[in-house]
Amino acid sequence: MNIGYYPGCALHGSSNDYEQSLRACLGLLDVQLQEIKDWICCGATAAHSLNHKLSLALPARNLALAERDGHKQLFAPCPLCSMQLLKVQKAIAGNGARGELAQIVEADLRGDSQVLNLIQVFQNIGLDRLKAAVKIPQKEITAACYYGCLLTRPPDVTHFDDFEQPTSMEAVVAATGAKTVDWNYKTECCGAGMTMANEDTVLDLAHKILSNAAAHGANCIVVACPMCHVNLDMKQEAVNRRYGKKHGKKLGMVVYYLSDLVGLALGISAEQLGIDRHFVTKA
Amino acid sequence: MEQSLEDNVLPQGTPDSFLLGALAHTHLQDCYQCGKCTAGCPVAVRMDLAPNQLIRLLQLDDSETALRSSTIWECVSCQTCSARCPKSVDCAGVMDVLREASLAQHKAAKPQHAVVAFQKAFLDNIRRNGRLAELELIGLYKADVVWNTGRIGVLFKDAGLAPQLNKRKKLHLLPEKAKDRGVVERIFARCSARCSEPEKK
Numbered sequence: 001m002n003i004g005y006y007p008g009c010a011l012h013g014s015s016n017d018y019e020q021s022l023r024a025c026l027g028l029l030d031v032q033l034q035e036i037k038d039w040i041c042c043g044a045t046a047a048h049s050l051n052h053k054l055s056l057a058l059p060a061r062n063l064a065l066a067e068r069d070g071h072k073q074l075f076a077p078c079p080l081c082s083m084q085l086l087k088v089q090k091a092i093a094g095n096g097a098r099g100e101l102a103q104i105v106e107a108d109l110r111g112d113s114q115v116l117n118l119i120q121v122f123q124n125i126g127l128d129r130l131k132a133a134v135k136i137p138q139k140e141i142t143a144a145c146y147y148g149c150l151l152t153r154p155p156d157v158t159h160f161d162d163f164e165q166p167t168s169m170e171a172v173v174a175a176t177g178a179k180t181v182d183w184n185y186k187t188e189c190c191g192a193g194m195t196m197a198n199e200d201t202v203l204d205l206a207h208k209i210l211s212n213a214a215a216h217g218a219n220c221i222v223v224a225c226p227m228c229h230v231n232l233d234m235k236q237e238a239v240n241r242r243y244g245k246k247h248g249k250k251l252g253m254v255v256y257y258l259s260d261l262v263g264l265a266l267g268i269s270a271e272q273l274g275i276d277r278h279f280v281t282k283a
Numbered sequence: 284m285e286q287s288l289e290d291n292v293l294p295q296g297t298p299d300s301f302l303l304g305a306l307a308h309t310h311l312q313d314c315y316q317c318g319k320c321t322a323g324c325p326v327a328v329r330m331d332l333a334p335n336q337l338i339r340l341l342q343l344d345d346s347e348t349a350l351r352s353s354t355i356w357e358c359v360s361c362q363t364c365s366a367r368c369p370k371s372v373d374c375a376g377v378m379d380v381l382r383e384a385s386l387a388q389h390k391a392a393k394p395q396h397a398v399v400a401f402q403k404a405f406l407d408n409i410r411r412n413g414r415l416a417e418l419e420l421i422g423l424y425k426a427d428v429v430w431n432t433g434r435i436g437v438l439f440k441d442a443g444l445a446p447q448l449n450k451r452k453k454l455h456l457l458p459e460k461a462k463d464r465g466v467v468e469r470i471f472a473r474c475s476a477r478c479s480e481p482e483k484k
Contacts, residue, residue, distance in 0.1 A: 009414050009415035009417075010415075012414065012459050013415060013417045013453075013455060013458070014417060014448060014453040014454070015453075016452070016453060017451070017453070038461055038462050038463055039414075039461070040409070040413045040414060040461045040467055041409045041413065041414050041415050043406065043409060044405065044415075045360055045402065045405075046401075046402040046403070046405035046406045046409075047406060047409075048360070048379050049360070049379055049382045049383070049402050050382060050383055050386055050402050050403065050406060051383060051406065051474055051475065052379060052380070052383060053474040054406070054470070054471065054474040054475070057470050057473070057474050058409070058470065061466070061470060094307075103473075104470055104473045104474065105466075105470055106466055106469070106470075149360075149361040149362055149363070150362065153361070153362035153363065153365075153366045154362045154365050154366055154373075154375070155366055163366050187363075188325055188361075189325045189326075189359050189361035189363070191359055192359055192360070192361070193359075194359055194398070196401055196421065196424065196440075196441070197397045197398045197400070197401035197402075197424070198357070198397065198398055199440075200329075201326055201329065201357070201359065205325055205326075205359075234444070277451040277452060277453065278451075279447070279451075
């Protein structure tokens with residue numbers, strides 16, 4: 001199966017371990033990622049904060065490029081990229097922005113390709129098929145599935161799962177033979193793009209998420225977002241420096257991309273998945 | 284009288300059909316101050332005005348205070364307020380509108396300069412490169428913060444992460460760029476026409 005692939009900047013930047021994981025894992029499941037030719041940044045938080053029109057135009061250009069390449073489906077592994085693409089489709093359907101957007105981005109724009117997040121890609125592969133392909137059941141894993149903000153919110157844009165109590169990631173994790181925990185922070189925000197500009201916020205929120213997962217018996221957190229991974233994995237040492245005294249010990253919470261866990265279950269090595277390039281590598 | 288963002292907040296004489304379309308279903312008068320937005324907001328405690336207070340100010344036609352608040356720059360755009368509002372007031376969308384207007388009218392809160400500088404540096408970066416060049420973004424963002432706030436310490440912030448990122452092959456000295464950067468430049472130009480008003484001295 002070939003699907004259109006919009007990596008976004010993070011996966012070609014400091015979250016390139018996520019792309020490595022996706023290609024290794026999905027490749028083994030016969031999903032080939034066809035990268036959109038000459039894609040551009042979606043503008044992320046900066047665009048929707050400072051220039052609304054630009055926040056539609058930049059992803060609209062990518063949608064148009066995907067359509068030009070003939071992709072019926074467009075996989076965006078970053079939930080922010082994915083949400084921005086979906087917002088464009090909503091704007092096209094709702095207030096007739098299609099004509100003006102097409103002019104702005106210098107390309108025809110239909111807005112009819114199906115935008116997918118990582119969980120949906122696994123759902124399309126089929127959880128039964130996934131289960132059948134498992135070689136190494138992940139029995140030692142007790143995962144806290146962390147959705148963060150934008151996989152499910154805003155619900156009138158994403159139309160995905162229950163935005164307060166989502167369970168779709170747990171279903172994928174269960175297919176790998178791993179256990180999951182009920183916990184309180186699965187849809188709370190990690191501070192996302194504020195990693196640099198407002199670190200206090202990120203450390204506070206990441207600390208709450210990490211310690212709640214630990215308190216509920218999880219031995220790892222599973223994410224499907226590059227920014228969630230940055231804030232929970234790369235910033236975990238900074239979280240420990242600030243809040244470690246409160247606990248008397250370091251958190252040491254491994255943070256997997258969802259494709260890492262599926263990949264391990266399929267028998268792919270941690271090195272092939274890029275897990276050895278994470279910051280926290282063992283509990 | 285129905286208060287609208289169009290009348291109160293957006294720069295005078297520059298209506299933007301996109302912006303208004305995005306908020307077409309938000310009626311500020313619908314808010315009855317239940318406080319659900321604030322109760323669920325992960326960063327309300329850091330704001331000078333809670334999200335429900337911000338909406339109340341707009342109902343009372345005081346956009347000036349809203350535009351100068353720390354609230355709009357502390358907001359992390361997690362969308363929880365909008366998702367939970369029983370009256371479908373898109374509070375996170377209102378935050379976007381306020382940020383855009385605050386910047387255009389030179390009213391962004393000074394203590395939140397780092398966030399403003401980061402978002403501006405991010406967009407400038409995309410305008411030049413088409414895709415994010417992380418190291419360039421960090422360099423120019425830090426330079427802006429030092430220049431405008433005198434906080435020299437920001438230069439050394441996270442400097443220790445660089446070798447660790449490098450070891451993990453996560454640093455890119457030569458970043459990817461989009462090939463067709465001309466079209467990126469033109470998209471920015473077409474979207475930025477109404478962006479900034481001249482600063483009043």
